[in-house]
Amino acid sequence: MTRQSLSDKRMISELEAGRKWLLSEPSASTLLQNLRRGLQSITRNIYVFHSIPEQYEVLYDVLVDGKIVVHIELPRDTHSDEVVFEKLGIEEYLNTRKHIGKMDRRRLTLALELAQDRARRMDEA
Incomplete structure (x- = not known):
């Protein structure tokens, strides 16, 4: 990685913390289960780079294996099975998500580097 600004270091720390949360915390199990179900198999090389808690659902954008982005919307109501799952290539994601801001684009770039x-x-191992 190149020399990083303080804000980049903070974003990297957040990305790593989000990765650990996703892979190990019980509160992330629904998200992880839906990712596994939708992708069939995933490695531990996974980063949540965007999330928005809304009133009725939580929206996540997750970089998987540095190759694809999954946009997933999980309902807050645990009795609801209505999950939105969208799998996109990185270029497709950037081309269809024109509304994402500069910070989220930077977070995706850093997640790609990680x-x-x-x-x-x-x-190498």
């Missing part, structure tokens, strides 16, 4: 570094380390 995913590439993680994949390289796994290949």
Whole structure:
């Protein structure tokens, strides 16, 4: 990775914390289960780079293996099975999500760098 600003370091820390949360916390189990169900298999190279808690659902954008983005909307009502699951390539995501701001684009760029570094380390092991 290149030299990083303080805000980049903070975003990287948030991305790593989000990855750990997703992979180990019981509160993330519904999200992780839906990702596994929708993708069939995933590695630990996964980063939540955007989330929005709304009144009736929580929206997540997750980078998986540095190759695809999953947009998933989970209902807050635990009795509801209505989950929105959308799998996109990175370019497709950027082209269809014109509303994402500069900070979210930067967060995705940093998540891509982290995913590439993680994949390289796994290949070397």
